[in-house]
Amino acid sequence: MTAPDRSADRSAGRLVDAAGIVVPHEPADDVVSGTPTVGVVELGGFRDVELGVWEITPGVVRDVEVDEVFVVLEGEGSVRFDDGDVIDLAPGSLVRLRAGERTEWTIRTRLRKVYLA
Incomplete structure (x- = not known):
């Protein structure tokens, strides 16, 4: 008698x-413009950090950021900071935002991005 394959059980909660x-x-x-959603x-969390998936459709929005690190999974756009810096977003972009930064x-x-905040 062979043992049942439990590889799926081992990955439960590990693979998303x-x-x-x-x-x-x-x-x-x-x-600011368009009709973005x-x-x-x-x-869930990792230690004291929240983990999630966030998504936005085309348009322009303003935000005040929290401390966050994210990786873009899909889509394209840009983020403009109040200090004039602009970063382009594309799949694979790894970005660090700081609490209080004002962005557009x-x-x-x-x-779509995966974030840690």
Whole structure:
């Protein structure tokens, strides 16, 4: 008699298909142009850090940031900071935001990111 394959059991809670998660949307706040919608799915925590998936559709919005690190999974856009810096966002971009930074997000195609905050 062979032991049952428990490889799926071992991966339970360890593997998340962040690209495949359905993210419910609502209208974005502080819209500058367009009709962007945003959504978030919280995936739990890691120590004292929140982990989740965030998504936004095309348009321009303003925000005041929290301490966060994120990686863009899909989509394109840019973030302009009040100090004039602009960063381009594309799949694979790794970004560090600091609490209190004022930003303007210009989203060209639906953008999805995994964040730690």
